[in-house]
Amino acid sequence: MTKFSDLNLSDKVLKAVAETGYDTPTPIQAGAIVPALEGRDVLGIAQTGTGKTAAFTLPMITLLGRGRARARMPRSLVLAPTRELAAQVAENFDAYAKYTKLSKALLIGGTSFKDQDKLIDKGVDVLIATPGRLLDHLERGKLILTDVKVMVIDEADRMLDMGFIPDIEEIFKRTPFTRQTLFFSATMAPEIERITNTFLSNPAKVEVARAATTNTNIKQGVVMFKGSDKRKEPSEKRALLRKLIDMEGDACTNAIIFCNRKSDVDIVSKSLNKYGYNAAPIHGDLDQSHRTRTLEQFRDNELKILVASDVAARGLDIPAVTHVFNFDVPSHAEDYVHRIGRTGRAGRKGTAIMICVGRDDKNFADVEALVKEEIPRIENPMAKAAADAPSEDAPKAEKPKRTRTRGRKSDDKPAATDAAAEAPDQKPQAAKDEKPREAKPRQDKQRDEKPRHDDKPRDTNNRGRGGRGGQNNRHNDNKVVGLGDDTPAFIALSFADRAKA
CATH class of the missing domain: 3.40.50.300 (P-loop containing nucleotide triphosphate hydrolases)
Incomplete structure (x- = not known):
């Protein structure tokens, strides 16, 4: 040797x-x-x-x-x-x-x-x-x-x-x-x-190894995740990350979490601290002294979780990193090799877990094509927990449906239902036949009771086309005024008189 x-x-x-x-x-x-x-x-x-x-x-x-x-x-x-x-x-x-x-x-x-x-x-x-x-x-x-x-x-x-x-x-x-x-x-x-x-x-x-191969000391896995809807997906994804960290238990002594965007680095770090995890962000927008101090805390085990952009995917020689979590599938497949290379260093064992959502499918396919191996799928622990929880789709008492009927009181429908219950042998069609007969007089009554602008009784002789009681004048409540005394003489002539003329 x-x-x-x-x-x-x-x-x-x-x-x-x-x-x-x-x-x-x-x-x-x-x-x-x-x-x-x-x-x-x-x-x-x-x-x-x-x-x-x-x-x-x-x-x-x-x-x-x-x-x-x-x-x-x-x-x-x-x-x-x-x-x-x-x-x-x-x-x-x-x-x-x-x-x-x-x-x-x-x-x-x-x-x-x-x-x-x-x-x-x-x-x-x-x-x-x-x-x-x-x-x-x-x-x-x-x-x-x-x-x-x-x-x-x-x-x-x-x-x-x-x-x-x-x-x-x-x-x-x-x-x-x-x-x-x-x-x-x-x-x-x-x-x-x-x-x-x-x-x-x-x-x-x-x-010494084929380009873009992963270390055999690293146990890899990926969770194929789909949120309940687009609005809730980010928070559900962070909840899944916390669940994956908890599942590793004492084996996860420290970890690096990689995000594609700097804004997500800050959001994930704040979320982890909110739920009691010891985490800090590191990315290119932070002051160099801040970045150096954060890395020193991570190396000295004062910090358990480092949330990073790809600025930390290269050059971080911290031999004792036990876990790497890819919160996002990297945009460049080569970055996957470098990200997970932060664990399993110097002959140690390491674990790398990735979360893949629907929009990352293409990038994930590129990663598997680069490393020339299939990354093992991990069952989504959040989906299992949801299946074990009481179903939210259990039948609930249905609220009575609101019906839009003109001129019908709210208690008309229950009365019809009660009548049907009292006469079960009666065919449903009979009840349907009674509705038009009852509805028409109610509607007419409603029209008659409607106040008119001229405050005069309704002229029943002025019916509209089809004998439907002034339908053509529905939107005009003013009474039609004739020509009065100015009527032309030829209009007053009968048809016989017009023929003679």
Whole structure:
């Protein structure tokens, strides 16, 4: 079995590694460290959580053991997609370079430019940065990359997802052609492959697992969820999440819950705290000091549940995370691999549970297609609880139906019902035949009692068409007025008189 002492690392690095408690390198470390120490470019593809950070920091520290940094001219450069991952790399460097005199600077957003400029002016051996902040320093003329000997791109596929590829290409152009490049990724998208072909020279390809495979130490599951209606679905989904956490019991010592949207991160976190769970949010809109403090509380077990956006899907090296809950199916299938990779690290067992609603079906199909396996379905515990509860559809006393009848008193219908009950042998049709005969006089009576605008008795001789008692004048209560004394003479003539005329 290969050990770190077999990999030609410097004695100071081996001493630091031994103090961390590690003796045997992971497959990606064993495969990448040797060619990196030989000065070759390296293309490393491995699952998240397999030790890729140490795979490039250990040889980099050994290679930089000789030499001295000059002001504003770092000797090595590590690019990471997020602040958390960059900070994680810086922590690894501090742990493994503790017996060397190498210096470092961390260039990330949310921190002071002035403090970063002071470190750069002194000269640093290792510069760890996010692409955006690094370009800010380059454009301000505070940094020169012509002395970079080793350049590392970490989580390259995440760089692609976040739109950093043009920035990386610009940074590459500012580094010397003779640099050594170490390129690491969990997946290998076509765009990533194009960049490796452009900027890597005859790299040693180290692929310890098929790209985008999940760790076998992680027990996976998915709940196919459908809310009672669209309005209630969000709250019912949060109730399902709480139920899933409770079902894990004492096995869930801590957990990371991933949401697709930052707004959902805040809502889920507040909801969990409302119901007595110890939770806190972390996403890109929060202040960097707040994010750092939250991560420290989570690492120190002061915080049980971390509700996060995909900003925490990469770079969080917290070995003891027992559970990952995907509140949403990730929009990008590759993110599923990185999310669940926060658990089951360093050989430990882990559990990953996902909630899938109807609108996530396409994204869920993409996830299963990527990992090339079917994620086991978990029975919805909320549906089972609803089935065991008393039915809400039990028959209730029916309220009497309201009928719209004109000119009929409210007690007319019960009277007809009573009459039918007293004469059960009488056919229903007979009752129907009696209704028109009773309804008409009532309606006529109602019309007669209706006050008229001219306060005069109704003229029964002015009937409308069809003999229906003034139907044509229903909307005009004014009496029709004739021509009176102004009647033309020809109208007064009879038909016989008109013929003579």
